[in-house]
Every structure is written in structure tokens, then in C-alpha cells.
Amino acid sequence: MKLLRELTDNAGDFAATVGGVTLFLGRVLAQVPRALLRPSLIVEQIHNAGALSLVIIMTCGLFVGAVLGLQGYDLLLRFGSEDALGTAAALALIRELGPVVTALLFAGRAGTALASELGLMRATDQLTAMEMMAVDPIRRVVAPRFLGGLIAMPLLTLIFIAIGIFGVQVVGVQLFGVDSASFWSQMRSSVSHEDIGEGLLKGCVFGFACSLIAVYEGYTATPTAEGVGRATTRTVVISAVLTLMLDYMLTAIML
Amino acid sequence: MVSSTDASSAQRSAAAESLIARDLIEIRDLHYSVGGRSIFSGLNLSIPRGRITALMGPSGTGKTTLLRLITGQIKPTSGQVLFDGIDVSALKTRELYALRRRMGMLFQNGALLTDMSVFENVAFPLREHTDLPESLIRNVVLTKLQAVGLRGAAQLMPAELSGGMNRRVALARTMATDPEVLIYDEPFTGLDPISMGMIVRLVRHMNNALGITSIVVSHDVKELSELSDTSYIIAGGKVAASGELKNLKGHQSDIVNQFVNGLPDGPVPFHYPAADYYQQLLGSEA
Numbered sequence: 001m002k003l004l005r006e007l008t009d010n011a012g013d014f015a016a017t018v019g020g021v022t023l024f025l026g027r028v029l030a031q032v033p034r035a036l037l038r039p040s041l042i043v044e045q046i047h048n049a050g051a052l053s054l055v056i057i058m059t060c061g062l063f064v065g066a067v068l069g070l071q072g073y074d075l076l077l078r079f080g081s082e083d084a085l086g087t088a089a090a091l092a093l094i095r096e097l098g099p100v101v102t103a104l105l106f107a108g109r110a111g112t113a114l115a116s117e118l119g120l121m122r123a124t125d126q127l128t129a130m131e132m133m134a135v136d137p138i139r140r141v142v143a144p145r146f147l148g149g150l151i152a153m154p155l156l157t158l159i160f161i162a163i164g165i166f167g168v169q170v171v172g173v174q175l176f177g178v179d180s181a182s183f184w185s186q187m188r189s190s191v192s193h194e195d196i197g198e199g200l201l202k203g204c205v206f207g208f209a210c211s212l213i214a215v216y217e218g219y220t221a222t223p224t225a226e227g228v229g230r231a232t233t234r235t236v237v238i239s240a241v242l243t244l245m246l247d248y249m250l251t252a253i254m255l
Numbered sequence: 256m257v258s259s260t261d262a263s264s265a266q267r268s269a270a271a272e273s274l275i276a277r278d279l280i281e282i283r284d285l286h287y288s289v290g291g292r293s294i295f296s297g298l299n300l301s302i303p304r305g306r307i308t309a310l311m312g313p314s315g316t317g318k319t320t321l322l323r324l325i326t327g328q329i330k331p332t333s334g335q336v337l338f339d340g341i342d343v344s345a346l347k348t349r350e351l352y353a354l355r356r357r358m359g360m361l362f363q364n365g366a367l368l369t370d371m372s373v374f375e376n377v378a379f380p381l382r383e384h385t386d387l388p389e390s391l392i393r394n395v396v397l398t399k400l401q402a403v404g405l406r407g408a409a410q411l412m413p414a415e416l417s418g419g420m421n422r423r424v425a426l427a428r429t430m431a432t433d434p435e436v437l438i439y440d441e442p443f444t445g446l447d448p449i450s451m452g453m454i455v456r457l458v459r460h461m462n463n464a465l466g467i468t469s470i471v472v473s474h475d476v477k478e479l480s481e482l483s484d485t486s487y488i489i490a491g492g493k494v495a496a497s498g499e500l501k502n503l504k505g506h507q508s509d510i511v512n513q514f515v516n517g518l519p520d521g522p523v524p525f526h527y528p529a530a531d532y533y534q535q536l537l538g539s540e541a
Contacts, residue, residue, distance in 0.1 A: 125362045125366035129366035133380045134353070135383045
């Protein structure tokens, strides 16, 4: 009986959270048109979520590409087709690794920054003060941050993929001596616009999900140090799980 | 024979007098409960126009909750909060925001926007609500900062300010849009005597110079005795006493006496309700 009660309680909490996120999304989307009238606020948030994440995205992209080059070369060598390294690595990066790893890094860097910033604004009455000044915090604070994350994420995905391919090239061509011409030509002939579109679409969807989770968790955080900490942790955990679930669904639909 | 011009003039002045006579804020039979705990049970009070009203009471009596009810941040379980005759709890979000433009609230911690300078904080409501040219915004901001004595701190960030300066900047920001009523939530908490003196002087000066209505929530009996025109002491979910604070020192109510005279024990006990002391010491439970 106790287990059953806990299960129903958890199911109720889950349903309440999904309902809360949906209502919150509705409030944010309703303010998006007015937020778009002040592009400077959105540009500032693209800088915060995007430009400030560049170092971590580029560094990780380089090493993910390098590891992919090492593993890919070793695997393809067994079949005598190491010239296909460029194609294999590019497709893996463009369709899967690029969007997914970027989303996980985005949640860890920009998502936590968003959640903790909004949570602290709540804890220090800054959001309430805005409401008292008749300024809707959803319009002034949340919507620009949500849009900033939404726009920055696909751009970061493209940068991650480009740096990743460079990492593969460094290991495959420079280190193991894969023919440079066949590396690039096979990649160009095998990678289609649809592949790039799939990667970009995933980047947009993950950006939407991760930004929404971050602003929701921050905005609804309990106004205490513990509450802000919990909101930050939940942002990373929920974003990571949601990213991988959405990745499976999108891949299954687009294959 | 009275001419029609004289009659309409008399009507206008009667209407103006009636408006002045009407209290700005009226709270009628207010009930508010949260989590099954009753905070207010039939609270009635009036905030007169153009005067400084103190809302006082022991910790946990719901003074800040009352401010949140007045400003429409939360809705009462039953009863009415009337601001200039308008039922605050019945307003839609857009109407509530329109009403809040007539109010200003000073938070206990100042609640300055930490990513903006002092200047930008004071300019914030002007930029959000008006299309004033930058030169005019600059002049208004500098005027407000001059009024609180912090024109020289315009380029500092909130993290560089002391507690007293923080609250004075918040006051300048609140004043930027010239509200009709200023609500101060614990404005003296954590301030040294100099900063406290400055805030007291500013509250009185703003009230007298601009003719606005002020509501001050505080525990500080001494400061409010000098500052407030009228006061309400709230206890047990109702108004326990009202009137001029200096006249309440010999009040018949024990709780009012305990509060006004700062007695450590009385109706508000020193000890939080607990199990028997000796039994707990001999037992194993915490």
C-alpha cells in the first residue's frame, strides 16, 4: 500500500510538473513578440549563453573529434577502409555527437548559469521588485534568456561540428597519414544537406528544451540557498535526460 | 441667488474634500490562511492619505504578508483590500500592473538589480514605462539620486554599496516614477544609527515634500514613535491597537504593552511551545 501511495504521489508530482512547465511555456511564448521588439536584450543573452560557452564547446569539440579520429581509424583499418574516416566521423558528428554533446555541455554551462541567476534574482526579491514596478519579469527577464539560448544552441552545434571535424582531420590525416584528398572528397560526396538539416534541427530542439528547463527551474526555484542549488542540479539532470530521450525520438522519426 | 458657476465650484470643492477625506487604502474583514494556518482573521484597518502609517507587531504576525496583500502579490481568502476604492484582489494582471504604477515599494534588502549600475537601476522603471529621451532620463535619475544624497555613486554597482546606501538607491528608484503611495518593508533593519537617521529623514522628507502616503512596516518602536502619524499594532490576526504610537505605551492589552515596551516575556512567550523539559532531557528523542 505504501509503495502504491508513493507511486501515485510521484505520478501526481510528475503530472503537476509537466502541467507547470506547459503553463510556463505558454506565458513565455505569449511574451516573445514583445521581447522581440527589444533585440538588444536578446543579443546580450546570446552573448551570455553562446559566446561565453565558446571555449568549452570548442575545446570539447576538438577532443571529441580527436577521439573519434583515433577510434574510427582503428575500426576502419580492420576493414581496410580507412579512407572512409572523413565520411564516418563527419556523419557521426553532424547527425549525433554534435547536437547531443553540445546540448549536454550547454546545459552544464549556460543552463546552470541561467537557472542560478534567475533563482538568485527570485531569492533576493529582484523579480518581485520588477513586478512591483509593474514590469513583467517573464517579458523583461525570462523571454530574452529563453530566446538567447534557443538561438545560441544551433550556432554552438555548428561550431562544435566544425571543430570536431578539424580534430578528426588532425588525428586521421596529420597523425595516421590518411590521404587528405580522399578524406575531404569522400566527406563532401557523402554528407548531404539533409544530414546537416537533421543536425541543425536537433540543435534547435535541444536548445528549446534545455533553455526552457533552465528558465523554468530558475524562475520557480525556492528562494533559499538550498532551493537555488536544487534548481541548478535539476536543470542539468532534467536537460541531460530530456536531450537523450528527444534524440532517440528525433532519430527514429528522421531515419 | 447662487449662480450656476458658484454651484458647480462648490460641488467640485465638495468632491475634492470627499476624495481627500477618503482613506487611500481600506482593509475590510480580511481573512488569509496559508497551509491551514490562519494569518489574518477579520482584519480591519484604514491608511489615510498623505500621512505616515506604521504597521507593527511581533515577528510572524503577518506584516509583510499584509503588504503583499495590499500590493496584490497574493489574494485574501476572504474580505477586501481597497486601494482608492478599487478591490485589489479582483483585478486582472494588466489592471493590477496599472495600479502598481501608482505604488512604490522599498524592500528590506533593497532588491536592486545586481547586473546594473546605480544609475541604470534608478533609470530602469523610466526606461520600461516611458519613451523619454536619454537626456531627460539622465536628468530625472540625477535629481532622484541627489535627493537621496547618492548622485556621486551613480556609476557604482550594487555590490559596492553599503546596506544604507543600497536602501537609499532603492528609494530613489521607487521615487523615479512619482508614486502616490510608498510602502517600506522593514526599512531600518540592519542599519547603523547614521544610516537609520538618514532613512528616517528621507521617509519624512518624501512624505512632506511630495504629499505622498507612506506605509512603514517595522519593529522599531523608537524610530516609528518619532516618524509615524498613526500606527496599527497587529497581533493574533487582528488589529490589537491603533492610534499614535506614543499614546500606546500604557495600553490595556498585554500583548500591546509587551510589544511597545519591549518586554522579553508575556503573551508572546520566550519559549517556543515544546514537550516537558525534564522528560525530554531524560528521554532519547531530540
